[in-house]
Amino acid sequence: VPPRCEANERVQRLRQICTESDNRSITETGVNTNNVHLLRHILADDRHKVLYCDIPKVGSTSMKTLLLYEAANVSSMDDINVWKNHHNPHSEHLLRHFGLRFLTPSSYSMKGITKRLKEYYKILVVRHPFDRLVSAFNYQFIQFLEAPANYAINEAIYDKEHGVSANGLAVFTKRINLTQFINYLLERAMRNQTLNGHWEAYEKRCWPCM
Numbered sequence: 181v182p183p184r185c186e187a188n189e190r191v192q193r194l195r196q197i198c199t200e201s202d203n204r205s206i207t208e209t210g211v212n213t214n215n216v217h218l219l220r221h222i223l224a225d226d227r228h229k230v231l232y233c234d235i236p237k238v239g240s241t242s243m244k245t246l247l248l249y250e251a252a253n254v255s256s257m258d259d260i261n262v263w264k265n266h267h268n269p270h271s272e273h274l275l276r277h278f279g280l281r282f283l284t285p286s287s288y289s290m291k292g293i294t295k296r297l298k299e300y301y302k303i304l305v306v307r308h309p310f311d312r313l314v315s316a317f318n319y320q321f322i323q324f325l326e327a328p329a330n331y332a333i334n335e336a337i338y339d340k341e342h343g344v345s346a347n348g349l350a351v352f353t354k355r356i357n358l359t360q361f362i363n364y365l366l367e368r369a370m371r372n373q374t375l376n377g378h379w380e381a382y383e384k385r386c387w388p389c390m
Contacts, residue, residue, distance in 0.1 A: 233386035
């Protein structure tokens with residue numbers, strides 16, 4: 181199936197789901213204190229009138245870097261390479277410095293959020309859910325296992341799988357595998373427990389019916 185046809189089918193399916201009574205768009209029902217939290221990961225570029233849903237492991241680094249390049253008026257490739265080496269596109273302080281803010285009550289009024297939802301162009305990037313999980317696993321537990329947050333999750337899963345504490349074992353001797361990671365996610369999902377943003381479900385990260 182050509183990519184364009186597949187994308188069109190996804191859009192049509194999304195529109196169909198969002199017309200159902202339980203899934204009506206936030207713009208239609210109105211932004212309020214009960215649903216504004218569903219928009220907290222949507223980044224607004226007021227200069228270009230764009231809303232971008234920030235979802236890890238689907239190209240979010242590239243997208244936020246692009247938005248920052250535009251906001252910072254970086255033009256040449258040389259400038260871009262130098263700029264990129266000195267800035268973290270995931271820094272909310274940096275994003276705000278260049279006028280990019282998330283749709284939260286601390287940044288906008290309810291009226292301001294509603295106005296942006298109605299008028300701005302919206303971008304939501306996805307990939308196959310399993311591909312995203314594999315990417316997150318490789319990033320968190322293969323490339324950057326030594327990071328404290330990743331190490332803590334790895335250790336908790338290892339302890340549960342082996343029935344013993346992993347304390348004292350060298351970090352490279354107690355790596356979890358993908359199957360163990362998936363089982364961990366399934367168990368937390370069944371218990372309705374909070375998930376890390378790198379593998380949180382799309383609709384939990386950004387409500388698609390906007």
